[in-house]
Amino acid sequence: MKNLFRLGFRFAAFATVLMAAFSTSAFAQDAAAAGPQEKTMLDKWIIAGGWTMIPIMLVEAFIVFLVIYNMVALKKDKFCPEDLKVTLLQLMAECRIRSAIEVAAGSPTYLGRLVAYALPNVDATRPEDLGKDAIEDAIADFTANESRSVFKWINMLALCAQISPMLGLFGTVQGMVGAFGTLSTAGQADPTQLAGDISVALLTTFWGLINAIIATPFFFFQKGIANAHIAECVGTLQEMVNTSINVVNAEAQLARIPEGLA
Numbered sequence: 001m002k003n004l005f006r007l008g009f010r011f012a013a014f015a016t017v018l019m020a021a022f023s024t025s026a027f028a029q030d031a032a033a034a035g036p037q038e039k040t041m042l043d044k045w046i047i048a049g050g051w052t053m054i055p056i057m058l059v060e061a062f063i064v065f066l067v068i069y070n071m072v073a074l075k076k077d078k079f080c081p082e083d084l085k086v087t088l089l090q091l092m093a094e095c096r097i098r099s100a101i102e103v104a105a106g107s108p109t110y111l112g113r114l115v116a117y118a119l120p121n122v123d124a125t126r127p128e129d130l131g132k133d134a135i136e137d138a139i140a141d142f143t144a145n146e147s148r149s150v151f152k153w154i155n156m157l158a159l160c161a162q163i164s165p166m167l168g169l170f171g172t173v174q175g176m177v178g179a180f181g182t183l184s185t186a187g188q189a190d191p192t193q194l195a196g197d198i199s200v201a202l203l204t205t206f207w208g209l210i211n212a213i214i215a216t217p218f219f220f221f222q223k224g225i226a227n228a229h230i231a232e233c234v235g236t237l238q239e240m241v242n243t244s245i246n247v248v249n250a251e252a253q254l255a256r257i258p259e260g261l262a
Helices: 002-034 041-045 053-073 082-093 097-105 110-121 132-150 152-186 191-248 250-255
Strands: none
Touching (some): 097 110, 110 132, 132 191, 152 191
16 A cells, blocks of 8 residues: 555656646747737746746645545544444453454554554453553553654645745745846836746745645644544543453442442
8 A cells, every 4th residue: 555655646746747847838838929918827827937836836736635645544434433443342341352452453443553552461460450551551652653654644734834935935036036137137117027027926925825825724624633533542442441441340349339328
């Protein structure tokens, strides 16, 4: 699965670069041949931004890819599916811990891997809590290690949100440098001569902000989904352990409850 994803990602990146380079050169030639009065929306809003628009558009394509990929990767069935949850809770209610470990080990989900990692720490010599402290430590270790892979591509959205305005600012500076260069050469402020440089300055800033506006809310939204799924998995495991502890100590707990109050 990882190899397939890497191959698909490289192909998508390569195809995006080729499409961006081809479309930019092709439309630039068309715009030059057509004349200033026949500019299309693509000419006015993208090509007029100059070559700086290429990395900005590539970042935008990458943002779209990340949003779609994370939506697929964050499906609940890949974290805490209901059927696995019910099965494990039933096994733990019967104190069949070894069976619960075997069932969890056969599931590639987050919950399955978490249970298979933490439950071997159950200590049958401590019926009062079944070694709950060791289980909690194992949960903490697992979540700390797995969080890197879970949030890897989600954090890429934050990176895109940060780098996009910087690319836009770079284009802005480039356009302003060109505008002042034109002024120094022409010696007067001719709007027709400054129009191209001003377009570069404004359009790159515009699209850089658009990328950041798209990536930022999706970053927080998908980060919240991932945290919610992880919390549900951890809560399910804790519920499983507490269920087994209550079953093991059921008679002792009942013995402490008085039959009646005078």
